[in-house]
Amino acid sequence: MPFAYQLPSDVSPATVANTSSLLRIIALALISGAAIASRLFAVINFESIIHEFDPWFNYRATKVIAEKGFYEFWNWFDPTAWYPLGRVVGGTIYPGLMATSGVIYSLLHAINLPVDIRNICVLLAPGFSALTAWSTYMFTKELKDESAGLLAAVFIGIVPGYISRSVAGSYDNEAIAIFLLMFTFFCWIKALKIGSAFYGSLAALFYFYMVAAWGGYAFITNMIPLHAFALILMGRFSSRLYVAYSSWYAIGTLSSMQVPFVGFQPVRTSEHMAALGVFGLLQIIAFAELVRTHVSSKQFQSLLYASVVGMGITGALAIIGLTYKGWIAPWTGRFYSLWDTGYAKKYIPIIASVSEHQPTAWPSFFMDLQLLIFLFPAGVIMCFRQLRDEHVFVIIYAVVASYFAGVMVRLMLTLTPVVCVTAAVAFSSLLDTYIDPAEPDVLEDDSNTGQDAPTSGTSTAVSTSSPAPSLKKAKKAAAAAPPAGPLDGLVSTVTAAVSSSKKAGKPRGVFGLDTRIAVLINALGMLFFFVMHCTYVTSTAYSSPSVVLASTNPDGSQHIIDDFREAYYWLRQNTPETAVVMSWWDYGYQIAGMADRPTLVDNNTWNNTHIATVGKAMSSSEEVAYPILRKHDVDYVLIIFGGLLGYSGDDINKFLWMVRIAQGVWPDEIQEPNYFTPKGEYRVDEAASSTMKNSLMYKMSYYRFAELFGGNQAVDRVRGQQMPKVGPTLDYLDEAFTSENWIVRIYQVKKDDPLGRDLKTANAFAQGKKRKRSKPQVRRKAVS
Amino acid sequence: MAGPKSTTSSASSNAVRSLLRAYNENTSSRLKFIDAFLLFLMLSGIIQFVYCILVTNFPFNAFLAGFGSCVGQFVLTASLRSQVNPVNRAEFKDVSPERAFADFALGSIVLHFFVYNFLG
Numbered sequence: 001m002p003f004a005y006q007l008p009s010d011v012s013p014a015t016v017a018n019t020s021s022l023l024r025i026i027a028l029a030l031i032s033g034a035a036i037a038s039r040l041f042a043v044i045n046f047e048s049i050i051h052e053f054d055p056w057f058n059y060r061a062t063k064v065i066a067e068k069g070f071y072e073f074w075n076w077f078d079p080t081a082w083y084p085l086g087r088v089v090g091g092t093i094y095p096g097l098m099a100t101s102g103v104i105y106s107l108l109h110a111i112n113l114p115v116d117i118r119n120i121c122v123l124l125a126p127g128f129s130a131l132t133a134w135s136t137y138m139f140t141k142e143l144k145d146e147s148a149g150l151l152a153a154v155f156i157g158i159v160p161g162y163i164s165r166s167v168a169g170s171y172d173n174e175a176i177a178i179f180l181l182m183f184t185f186f187c188w189i190k191a192l193k194i195g196s197a198f199y200g201s202l203a204a205l206f207y208f209y210m211v212a213a214w215g216g217y218a219f220i221t222n223m224i225p226l227h228a229f230a231l232i233l234m235g236r237f238s239s240r241l242y243v244a245y246s247s248w249y250a251i252g253t254l255s256s257m258q259v260p261f262v263g264f265q266p267v268r269t270s271e272h273m274a275a276l277g278v279f280g281l282l283q284i285i286a287f288a289e290l291v292r293t294h295v296s297s298k299q300f301q302s303l304l305y306a307s308v309v310g311m312g313i314t315g316a317l318a319i320i321g322l323t324y325k326g327w328i329a330p331w332t333g334r335f336y337s338l339w340d341t342g343y344a345k346k347y348i349p350i351i352a353s354v355s356e357h358q359p360t361a362w363p364s365f366f367m368d369l370q371l372l373i374f375l376f377p378a379g380v381i382m383c384f385r386q387l388r389d390e391h392v393f394v395i396i397y398a399v400v401a402s403y404f405a406g407v408m409v410r411l412m413l414t415l416t417p418v419v420c421v422t423a424a425v426a427f428s429s430l431l432d433t434y435i436d437p438a439e440p441d442v443l444e445d446d447s448n449t450g451q452d453a454p455t456s457g458t459s460t461a462v463s464t465s466s467p468a469p470s471l472k473k474a475k476k477a478a479a480a481a482p483p484a485g486p487l488d489g490l491v492s493t494v495t496a497a498v499s500s501s502k503k504a505g506k507p508r509g510v511f512g513l514d515t516r517i518a519v520l521i522n523a524l525g526m527l528f529f530f531v532m533h534c535t536y537v538t539s540t541a542y543s544s545p546s547v548v549l550a551s552t553n554p555d556g557s558q559h560i561i562d563d564f565r566e567a568y569y570w571l572r573q574n575t576p577e578t579a580v581v582m583s584w585w586d587y588g589y590q591i592a593g594m595a596d597r598p599t600l601v602d603n604n605t606w607n608n609t610h611i612a613t614v615g616k617a618m619s620s621s622e623e624v625a626y627p628i629l630r631k632h633d634v635d636y637v638l639i640i641f642g643g644l645l646g647y648s649g650d651d652i653n654k655f656l657w658m659v660r661i662a663q664g665v666w667p668d669e670i671q672e673p674n675y676f677t678p679k680g681e682y683r684v685d686e687a688a689s690s691t692m693k694n695s696l697m698y699k700m701s702y703y704r705f706a707e708l709f710g711g712n713q714a715v716d717r718v719r720g721q722q723m724p725k726v727g728p729t730l731d732y733l734d735e736a737f738t739s740e741n742w743i744v745r746i747y748q749v750k751k752d753d754p755l756g757r758d759l760k761t762a763n764a765f766a767q768g769k770k771r772k773r774s775k776p777q778v779r780r781k782a783v784s
Numbered sequence: 785m786a787g788p789k790s791t792t793s794s795a796s797s798n799a800v801r802s803l804l805r806a807y808n809e810n811t812s813s814r815l816k817f818i819d820a821f822l823l824f825l826m827l828s829g830i831i832q833f834v835y836c837i838l839v840t841n842f843p844f845n846a847f848l849a850g851f852g853s854c855v856g857q858f859v860l861t862a863s864l865r866s867q868v869n870p871v872n873r874a875e876f877k878d879v880s881p882e883r884a885f886a887d888f889a890l891g892s893i894v895l896h897f898f899v900y901n902f903l904g
Contacts, residue, residue, distance in 0.1 A: 192868035194878040197863045201894050215807065239866040239875055246859035254852040255898045257845075264844060293871060295799065295807040303799075524865050 002439040004513050011414040032130035035157035039126040040169045041543035048122045049544040053603050055171035056593035065102035066117045080598035091260045096213025125175035133157040135182040140421050152424035160370035160537040162414035177214035189390040195240030225278040229392045233333035243285045249279045264769035269329045298500030356410040370533045372423040379422025434516045440509030568594035570737050583638040586596040615662035622695040626732040630748050637747045641701045644742040661783035685721040691755040731760045818865045829854035849902035856895040864888040
C-alpha cells in the first residue's frame with residue numbers, strides 16, 4: 001500500500017507505546033494547567049474573593065465546618081436567617097461542597113500548611129475543573145480512543161459553558177458536581193462494558209458524593225435507568241447490564257438516603273421511580289433468562305415472555321396506583337416547569353423570577369460552546385456508526401441534555417460535557433482520517449479515479465481511514481443484525497443509512513499530501529479560534545465577581561466600584577449585632593456573609609409566604625408597610641439602586657417580581673396592573689402610576705435623587721427616563737447610609753413616636769407645617 | 785372447556801418439572817450453594833416486607849436498611865452468580881471468578897457500611 005508520507009519504520013512497538021503514554025500524561029498535565037489558569041482571570045483582575053450570591057452562604061457554612069468541626073455543622077441552627085423563623089442548616093443543604101473544602105482544609109493544616117479557608121474556597125472550582133478534564137478524558141477514551149479523550153479534555157477544560165460556573169471564587173455546588181457527574185458516568189459505562197460489580201459500586205459511591213453535593217443528582221438518577229431501559233428495548237439485555245445496574249442501584253439508592261436533605265425521597269417521590277422500575281424489570285428479565293437457559297421448550301418460553309411483560313405492566317400500574325393513593329409524592333413543580341416553560345411563571349413565580357431559570361437564548365449556545373456546537377451533531381451521528389452500549393448512552397444523553405439546555409439557561413451546564421465528548425469524537429475522526437498516511441489502492445482505471453477521488457475524499461470529510469474493509473464491515477453488520485427489539489429496527493435503519501451512504505465500487509480515501517495539509521490547517525485554525533474565543537469570553541463575560549464591579553476610566557485604566565462591600569461593612573461597623581436587615585431575597589446571603597446581620601429572607605427560597613411578605617412591604621405604601629416592618633422587628637431596609645451609575649441589576653428592575661410574588665399571596669391588596677401606566681408601560685418618571693409612586697421601593701430608590709443634580713434635570717440612567725424635579729418624601733424611614741455610587745441605599749425604620757402621634761403627623765410638625773384645620777374641629781364636635 | 789385447561793396446566797407443571805430436572809442436572813454444586821443463599825435472602829426480604837405492611841413501618845429507616853441489605857446482597861450475589869457461571873464465560877471476558885469474588889466482597893462491604901449507618 002502506498003503512503004502519502006514516510007513513517008519511521010525502525011521504531012519498536014514498545015517504544016511507540018511508551019512514548020505515546022508519556023506524551024499523554026504530559027498533555028493531560030498541561031490541560032489541567034490550562035484549565036486552572038484560565039479560571040484565574042477573576043483573581044487577577046479583581047482579587048481573591050467569593051463571587052455572587054449563593055457562594056457567600058457556602059463560604060459561611062464552610063467557615064463553620066473549619067472552625068467548629070463537622071458535628072457542630074451538622075447540628076447547626078442558624079437563628080439569623082429567615083428572621084424570626086431561623087433555619088436548620090444541617091438538614092436543608094447539600095453538604096458535599098463544604099465537606100470537601102473542610103477535608104482539604106484539615107489535610108493542609110495537618111501537614112502544617114496554614115492556608116486560609118477563603119483561598120481554599122476560591123480555588124476549589126479551578127482545582128476540580130482539572131479533575132473534570134481528566135474524567136472527561138477517561139469517559140471519551142471508552143467511547144473512541146485516547147486521542148479523542150485528549151481532545152475532549154481540552155474542550156471541557158476551557159469551554160465557556162463550564163467556566164461560567166467554575167471560575168475562581170464561584171464557590172457553588174456545580175463546581176464539584178460536574179466532575180462527579182462525568183466520573184459517575186465513566187464508572188457506569190465502564191461497569192457496563194466489562195460487567196464489573198467493582199465499577200458498579202464505584203459508580204454508586206460517586207453517585208452518593210454527587211447526591212451529597214448537588215440537587216442535579218436527579219439527572220443521573222434518571223439518565224442511567226433511561227439508558228438501561230433503552231438497551232432492554234433494543235434487545236441488548238445482557239448479564240453485564242444486570243451486574244452493572246443492580247450493583248449501582250442497590251448501593252447508590254441506599255447511600256443516597258444517608259443525606260438528610262434527601263431523606264426518604266428515593267423511595268417516596270416520582271422522580272426516583274424510573275430507577276426503581278427499571279431495577280425491578282431487570283430482576284424479572286434476568287430470572288427469565290436464567291430459566292430459559294435451562295428449558296428449551298418453545299411453549300414454555302412464550303409463556304415466560306408473556307409473564308415478563310405482564311409483571312412489568314403490573315409493576316408500572318402498582319407505581320401509578322401508589323402515586324394516586326399518595327404514598328409516592330407526585331412530580332414537583334420544579335419538574336413540571338421543565339416540560340411546560342410557562343408553568344413556573346403561572347404557579348411558582350419565585351422560580352421563574354431567577355434569571356438563570358429563563359429559557360436559553362440562541363446566541364448563548366454559540367457564546368458558550370463556539371465551534372463545538374457545530375461538531376456536536378456530527379459527533380452524535382458518528383456514535384451511530386459503532387453503536388456499542390456506551391454510544392447509546394451518549395446519544396440519549398445528548399438528546400435529553402439538548403432539550404434541558406433549551407429550557408433553562410443554567411442547564412447549559414449539563415449539556416456542555418456531552419457536547420465536548422461528541423465534538424471530540426467528531427474532530428478526532430477528522431484528524432485520524434487526514435493524518436493517516438495510508439493511500440487508497442488505485443484500481444486499474446487510473447486516469448478516472450485519479451481525478452475523481454480527491455474531490456470525493458474531501459466531500460466525505462469524515463470517512464473512515466481504511467476504506468475497503470470498513471465497507472465490507474458495514475455491509476456485514478447490516479446483514480448480520482436482525483432487529484431484535486422494537487427500538488433496534490429503527491436504530492439499525494439509521495445506522496445503515498449513516499454507514500452505507502457511500503456508493504460501492506470506487507476506492508475511497510485521501511490522496512496526496514496537499515489535501516491532507518489543506519484540511520489539517522483548516523482544522524487547526526478552527527481550534528485556534530476556539531481557544532481565542534474561550535479566553536476572550538472567559539476574561540470579559542464570566543470572570544466578574546458581581547460583588548465588585550469594574551468600569552474603565554477615560555484613560556483606559558480600570559476603575560473598581562466597591563459599593564456593595566462598602567455598604568455591608570457600614571452595616572457591620574455601625575449597627576448593633578441584632579439589628580434585623582430587610583432586603584429582597586437576592587441579597588440575603590451576602591448580608592449574612594459580609595455584614596453578619598440577621599435577614600428576613602435569603603437565597604434559600606424555602607418559604608414563599610415570607611418572601612411575599614417582604615414583597616408586599618416593598619410594593620405597598622408607607623402606611624401599609626410600616627406595621628409589617630415593625631411586626632418583623634426590622635431595623636434597616638437595604639435596597640440596590642442603579643439609577644445613578646447605570647447598574648441594571650437593581651431593585652427597581654426586579655420590582656415587578658416582588659409585586660407578582662406578593663400578589664400570589666395577597667391578590668386583593670397587591671395587583672400588578674396598578675404599577676403600570678394606563679398605557680401599560682413600566683415607567684418611573686412623571687407619568688408613573690400613583691401606586692408606583694407611593695410604593696416603598698420607589699420612594700426609597702429615588703429619595704433625594706433629584707437633589708443630586710442641583711436643579712438640573714435628574715435622569716435615571718438605567719431606564720433612561722427623566723425624573724420629576726421634586727422627589728418623593730419619606731415619613732416612616734430615615735436615610736441611614738448611601739454608598740459612593742448610590743448602588744446600595746440603607747434606610748433606618750423609625751421607632752414609634754415618643755408622644756404617641758403617628759409618624760406622618762410628627763414629621764409634618766417637625767417640618768413646621770400647620771396641622772390641617774378640620775381635624776380638631778371634628779374632635780371637638782365629637783366631645784360636645 | 786375443562787379439557788384444554790387441564791392439559792395446559794398439566795403441560796406447565798410438566799414444564800416446571802422439566803425445569804427443575806434440568807436445573808438439578810446442569811448446575812454445579814458451587815452455583816447451587818449460591819442459589820441457596822439467594823433463596824435465604826429472598827425469604828428474609830419477604831418476611832421483612834410483610835412485617836412492614838402488616839405490623840408497622842415505624843422506624844422507616846431501619847426497615848429500609850434491613851430490606852435494602854437483603855435486596856442489595858441479593859443482587860450482588862446474583863451478579864456473582866452470573867459472573868462465575870461458566871455459561872456466561874464469553875460475556876465476562878475481563879472478569880475472572882477470583883476477580884468476581886473480590887468485586888462481590890467489596891460491594892458487600894460498601895453496602896453494609898451504609899446499611900449499618902442507616903439502621904439508626
